[in-house]
Amino acid sequence: MAPSSIGGPGGPVGVRHHIVTVTVENKAGVLARVAGLFSRRGFNIFSLAVAPTDDERFSRITIVVDVESAPLEQIIRQLDKLVNVVAISELAPEEATERELLLATVEAGPDERGQVIQLVGVFEGRIVDVGREAITIMLAGAPNKIDDFENLIRPFGIVELQRTGRVALPKLERRTTRLRTIAGGAGEDGAG
Amino acid sequence: MRLTGAQALIKSLEMQGVEVIFGLPGGAILPVYDPILDSTIRHILVRHEQGAGHMAEGYAHVTGRPGVAMVTSGPGATNIVTPLADAAMDSVPLVVVTGQVATTAIGTDAFQECPITGVTMDITKHNWLVTDARDIPRVVAEAFHVATTGRPGPVLIDVPKDVSNSQMDWYWPSSLDDLDLPGYRPRTEGDPSAIRAAAELILRAERPVIYAGGGILKARAADALREFAERTGVPVVTTLMARGAFPDSHPLCLGMPGMHGNYTAVTAMQHADLLVALGSRFDDRVTGKVSAFAPEAKVIHVDIDPAELGKVRRADVAIAGDCRIVIEEIVEALGTLGLESGGSAGSGTTAADRPDLAPWKAQLSEWQQRFPLTYRQEEGGALKPQLVVEALRDSTPDDTIVVAGVGQHQMWASQYWRFEHPYTWVNSGGAGTMGFAVPAAIGAKVGRPDKMVWAIDGDGCFQMTAQELVTASAERIPVKIAILNNAYLGMVRQWQELFYEERYSEVYLSPDLPDYVKWAEAMGCIGMRVETAEEVAPAIEKANSVDDRPVVIDFRTDAFEKVYPMVPSGASNDDIIVGPSEGEGGR
Structure with missing residues (x-):
């Protein structure tokens, strides 16, 4: 993958990906600063999702990063230098509860419709729109489940497909690994 | 007190103690040039905006205070991009004020419009587009705070013309609590356990070298460095950015390392068993081929920017902090381990068991004598x-x-x-x-x-x-x-x-x-x-x-x-070419 490229859904996301949750000030241009940093330093992004938090002053950016493109510690320390970045937490895949949303319009004429609907039922998705020759499906779930579903519906013919990129929270039974601890004595509180 | 945004901007610069602005006016910055006439701040009219930026840098280098430049929108702003990039690379505190087209015209490709905050996003420490005159004093205070604290660097404030022209009620942020920088927390003091580990490594080293970088000057740590070097007896190389941070005449000074460094400085680092990197960043012009750089050296790396630690070379002891404070903390820790001022060691202390540095220093002296910098001025020949x-x-x-x-x-x-x-x-x-x-x-x-x-x-x-x-x-x-x-x-x-x-x-x-x-x-x-x-x-x-x-x-x-001397690009520092007589074209 080219440096700083954004991987497609279902890309080779695995042990080499980590989830970095970045709390940023809700100000104009902040996403560009974060994205620009990844581009400039040659860090790869698998997926990226942005949304406001419960505190309107801040937004949360969930980035799935390729830790083979650069050491995670370096990515986090560079992010921490951005003045608008307020907090960073890092989740290894096994420590995270991850979810992603998929919308897909699938070719499904009268003959195939039943099979598709059955598949949607198995995966606990929802039919959100129905046309004569196609239906639109929504499915939320763990990213690997979304991958499986996508592979199974692909043979029917995908008209359009959109995935949100994953969002994540730490699993409750484990502790969040935060920058303040993983960076040890060297990286506590970033100098700008 | 009601002021225009422009008046508030100049007054804010006065509040920051600015004594000189290097700049050149133009359409979008016109309102801000009017109150300059009534200000105590000296304005130096440059002939090209790049000049304003480099003048501000020169001012900052020698005074330690932030340099201030002011230019107009569009080409005025893009002409100062090079100085911003320069200041970002060399950690020079710079505050650049640019005019911008009116907020109502932003995004319309208006005359002399350029999205300079976007252009300079990656070459400033931070930048601001001011959209409300009421924000001006706070943003100016934030800009100076960001430019001068932590790892210093350039910042840019983009001020649209309608913002300069609109009215606001004057105030001045009286403390850092009045600033809106929730994500900015520069750290200055080193981690105590790392400080002690550094001191212990120093006392165990047989061939140590202090690798002093520009951070020494930024932290105003030259005196601390001298005390540290003299107490430990460890020789010092000063990088291109650190020339003057340690006197060249000092017996412990080895001079400049790197691609065109002198033989002894380059080779001392190659043979060292410990590098004490202070405010230096393992730049490629210093390390040569990284995998062949100082292969036997353990590394203590002190930098105010945590992202420099481990960026190029893994550090055995990495300390994020202000160079002056951390050096003083290390000197104190050395004292605790028995290394007294003047370099003598208390009996029965860790310092008393320290390896003798004399063979190392003898080796360095020998290199200095064998490989001095040389050139030859021929009688009547071309001027060297x-x-x-x-x-x-x-x-x-x-x-x-x-x-x-x-x-x-x-x-x-x-x-x-x-x-x-x-x-x-x-x-x-x-x-x-x-x-x-x-x-x-x-x-x-x-x-x-x-x-x-x-x-x-x-x-x-x-x-x-x-x-x-x-x-x-x-x-x-x-x-x-x-x-x-x-x-x-x-x-x-x-x-x-x-x-x-x-x-x-x-x-x-x-x-x-x-x-x-x-x-x-x-x-x-x-x-x-x-x-x-x-x-x-x-x-x-x-x-x-x-x-x-x-x-x-x-x-x-x-x-x-x-x-x-010269180390060819991409070569190991071991392959230093001392002079023209060495090999065909040096290869």
């Missing part, structure tokens, strides 16, 4: 540039500020000058910005009018920004410029000679075109030309006697002289 640098050094006060551009002349200046004081060396290190010297020298002289300021420049560099000598003449800023005129883009020529089989592609400039003496005179300076070794000293003496206008000396130097 190194001779000019030595003559300047010998006939100026030892606190003279030396400013260089980028290229061969910069390396000769760094190699042959004898730096005895911090903040006497101003150059473009990381970015390598040709044309830096003339405007940076002007800014340095504005910042330190009490000191003699000499720029050592190349003919290629000089042609890039020489027009700022008009500014210097108009403003009565008596800088002195020594052009080492070898009629070539000399460093590129050197690489083409050594690595491209002497195929010289687009590097010849001509010694006579332009006529530097006439050009200098046309710009209100005194111009002189020197062609032989005998003329050098008298010309410098004459230049030193001028104090009411700039002086330019066109030194016609040997076009074929090369900078040595």
Whole structure:
């Protein structure tokens, strides 16, 4: 993958990906600063999702990063230098509860419709729109489940497909690994 | 008190203690230029916005205070992009104010519109687009705080014209709590356990070297460094950015390492068993091939920017903190381990079991004697540039500020000058910005009018920004410029000679075109030309006697002289080429 490229859904996301949750000030241009940093330093992004938090002053950016493109510690320390970045937490895949949303319009004429609907039922998705020759499906779930579903519906013919990129929270039974601890004595509180 | 945004901006700069702005007005910044007439702040009108940026950098380098530049929107703003990038690379505190088209016109491709916050996002420490005049005092205070704390750097404030023209109620943020910087927390003190680990490593080392970088100067840590070096007896290399941070005359000083560093400084690092990196960042021009750099050395790395730790070279002990504070903490920890002031060790302490550094120092002395910097001035032969640098050094006060551009002349200046004081060396290190010297020298002289300021420049560099000598003449800023005129883009020529089989592609400039003496005179300076070794000293003496206008000396130097030693790009520092006699073209 080219440096700083954004991987497609279902890309080779695995042990080499980590989830970095970045709390940023809700100000104009902040996403560009974060994205620009990844581009400039040659860090790869698998997926990226942005949304406001419960505190309107801040937004949360969930980035799935390729830790083979650069050491995670370096990515986090560079992010921490951005003045608008307020907090960073890092989740290894096994420590995270991850979810992603998929919308897909699938070719499904009268003959195939039943099979598709059955598949949607198995995966606990929802039919959100129905046309004569196609239906639109929504499915939320763990990213690997979304991958499986996508592979199974692909043979029917995908008209359009959109995935949100994953969002994540730490699993409750484990502790969040935060920058303040993983960076040890060297990286506590970033100098700008 | 009701003020316009423009008045509030100037008043905010006054509140920050700004004494000088380097700038050039234009449409979008017009409102802000009006209150300058009523301000105590001196404005220096440059001839090109790049000059404003480099002047502000020169000012910041020598004073430690942030340099301030102000320009208009569009091309005015893009012309100052190079100084911003330069300041970002060399951690120079800079506050640049740009005018912007009115908020209502932003995004319409209006006349002289340029999205400068987007353009400079990656080359500023931070930037702001002000959309409400009420934000101006707070944003100015934030900008100065960000530029000057932590790892210093350039910041930019973009002010749309309608914001400058609108009214606001004046206030001034009285404390840091009034700033809106929830994500900005620079850390200055080192982690105590890491400090102790560093002290223990130092006391176990047999071949230690202190690798001092520009961070020493930014942290105003030169005195702390000296105490640290003297107490431990550890020799010091000073990088290009750290020249002057440790006196060249000091017995522990090994001088500059790196691609054109001296043999002993380069080789000491290669053979070291411990590198104490203080405010240095393992730049490729210092390390050469990273995998072959200082292979046996353990590393203690101190930097205020945590992202520098482990970026290039893994550190055995990494300490994020202000260099001055951390060095003092390490010295204190060394004291606790029994290493007393003056270097003696208390009996029964860890320091008493310390390895003897004498064999290491003997080795260093031997290298220094065997491989000094050398050049040969032939009787009646072409004037050697190194001779000019030595003559300047010998006939100026030892606190003279030396400013260089980028290229061969910069390396000769760094190699042959004898730096005895911090903040006497101003150059473009990381970015390598040709044309830096003339405007940076002007800014340095504005910042330190009490000191003699000499720029050592190349003919290629000089042609890039020489027009700022008009500014210097108009403003009565008596800088002195020594052009080492070898009629070539000399460093590129050197690489083409050594690595491209002497195929010289687009590097010849001509010694006579332009006529530097006439050009200098046309710009209100005194111009002189020197062609032989005998003329050098008298010309410098004459230049030193001028104090009411700039002086330019066109030194016609040997076009074929090369900078040595040299580590070829991408090679190991073990493969240092000491001089031209070593191998065909040095390879």
